[in-house]
Amino acid sequence: MDHTSISIRSQAPEPGRSISLSEIIAALSFAIELTDGAVIGHALRSCLIGMRIAQEAGFTSDEMSSLYYALLLKDIGNEERIGLRCDRGRSIIHKLSMGPLAADAVSFLEEHWDGTGYPRRACSEEIPRLARVAAIAQHLDMFSIGRDPILALETLKQWSGSWFDPELVKVALSLHLRDRLWTHCRSTDHHETTRAAVLDLDPHQCRRLDDNRIDRICEAFAEVVDAKSHFTFRHSMGVAEFSRGIAQALELPPDRIRLVWRAALLHDLGKLGISNRILNKTTPLTEAEWKTVHLHPGLTRRILEQIGPFQEIAIVAGEHHEKLDGSGYPNRLTASDLSLESRIIAVADVYGALSEDRPYREGLHHQEIVPMLKELAGRQLDGDCIEALIRHINQTTSLNLSAAENPLGSIGKFQSAIF
Ligand SMILES: [Fe+2]
Numbered sequence: 001m002d003h004t005s006i007s008i009r010s011q012a013p014e015p016g017r018s019i020s021l022s023e024i025i026a027a028l029s030f031a032i033e034l035t036d037g038a039v040i041g042h043a044l045r046s047c048l049i050g051m052r053i054a055q056e057a058g059f060t061s062d063e064m065s066s067l068y069y070a071l072l073l074k075d076i077g078n079e080e081r082i083g084l085r086c087d088r089g090r091s092i093i094h095k096l097s098m099g100p101l102a103a104d105a106v107s108f109l110e111e112h113w114d115g116t117g118y119p120r121r122a123c124s125e126e127i128p129r130l131a132r133v134a135a136i137a138q139h140l141d142m143f144s145i146g147r148d149p150i151l152a153l154e155t156l157k158q159w160s161g162s163w164f165d166p167e168l169v170k171v172a173l174s175l176h177l178r179d180r181l182w183t184h185c186r187s188t189d190h191h192e193t194t195r196a197a198v199l200d201l202d203p204h205q206c207r208r209l210d211d212n213r214i215d216r217i218c219e220a221f222a223e224v225v226d227a228k229s230h231f232t233f234r235h236s237m238g239v240a241e242f243s244r245g246i247a248q249a250l251e252l253p254p255d256r257i258r259l260v261w262r263a264a265l266l267h268d269l270g271k272l273g274i275s276n277r278i279l280n281k282t283t284p285l286t287e288a289e290w291k292t293v294h295l296h297p298g299l300t301r302r303i304l305e306q307i308g309p310f311q312e313i314a315i316v317a318g319e320h321h322e323k324l325d326g327s328g329y330p331n332r333l334t335a336s337d338l339s340l341e342s343r344i345i346a347v348a349d350v351y352g353a354l355s356e357d358r359p360y361r362e363g364l365h366h367q368e369i370v371p372m373l374k375e376l377a378g379r380q381l382d383g384d385c386i387e388a389l390i391r392h393i394n395q396t397t398s399l400n401l402s403a404a405e406n407p408l409g410s411i412g413k414f415q416s417a418i419f
């Protein structure tokens with residue numbers, strides 16, 4: 001198949017529609033909330049509450065800016081063990097270049113004013129002020145969900161001086177009494193209203209991100225997705241590298257290569273919404289579990305669509321499990337629907353998945369995978385993209401194994417398990 005015959009979407013970016021940090025971070029904080037046990041909208045509501053307390057307490061603009069991103073990303077550590085969650089949160093926020101104040105706010109989030117918190121048992125002034133505000137903000141939201149906010153304030157008062165900084169508790173109570181604490185951040189408020197209020201508070205509304213910064217944010221989120229299960233360790237990064245290699249081998253223009261890179265990094269973002277009980281299962285999935293797995297590309301698309309200039313990335317990333325013959329998911333698209341960019345990521349994803357260990361099998365070698373991919377060429381996967389991937393791998397490694405015999409027979413027994 002000649003790839004030049006395949007239409008490449010060339011949707012021009014909206015004029016003047018560059019990307020703001022808050023827009024991308026707010027969408028990705030929504031992705032974090034898809035994980036087990038998280039509450040949708042919690043980060044956005046906590047952000048509004050915390051920023052109001054900080055403003056009233058006279059925080060500097062640097063502190064306000066760091067607090068804003070710390071609150072949106074406070075649960076990015078995505079791990080049950082508190083110490084590990086705080087450390088991972090700090091390291092990801094560092095990678096996102098959010099600055100040391102934001103990293104410390106996340107790292108000290110679970111410490112208590114009286115020294116009974118985790119993981120350091122830090123107390124009073126040893127806990128950064130931003131972390132103390134963030135702790136109050138997350139408490140107020142969690143304890144007001146489905147209840148009268150008065151009850152959340154009551155528990156805040158009860159734990160003032162034990163869990164919470166008493167001065168900051170007074171600030172929160174004073175804001176409440178003046179009716180300035182809960183606007184657009186009650187759990188009953190519409191998600192979009194809350195999100196718009198958070199974007200309005202963006203401390204850097206005028207600052208637009210350059211391409212390298214956007215790439216770094218996408219890379220950091222690829223790591224968040226990959227860290228969800230040890231079986232997918234480096235999966236998103238690996239798929240992004242293979243996808244970029246294919247795009248380069250096909251001589252796509254630089255802006256399309258960048259689009260492919262970002263869409264591949266973020267293609268499995270929707271997996272944050274699938275329980276690890278399913279992702280790490282060592283026995284065959286039930287029909288109901290497969291249905292859940294099949295939701296993840298659609299979730300990826302929904303998350304990325306929240307970022308104005310990412311509309312095309314959202315489409316491409318959301319199509320990574322579609323197949324040329326209509327046997328893919330979630331929309332059973334066919335060859336005429338699928339752009340070259342989507343086909344590239346589909347090939348890279350299958351290659352990446354087959355090369356990685358899974359709960360039910362070990363990763364396969366290049367010489368085992370190539371014949372399996374060739375078997376699918378033109379039927380499910382794009383033949384030009386497969387050849388481009390083989391060329392890319394042969395160029396970047398000492399392997400030259402594209403003609404190897406397949407020692408494992410048909411891909412059939414594996415393909416249903418690639419997600
Ligand atoms: Fe994937």
Ligand SMILES: [Fe+2]
Nearest residue numbers: 267268321419
């Ligand atoms: Fe996937």
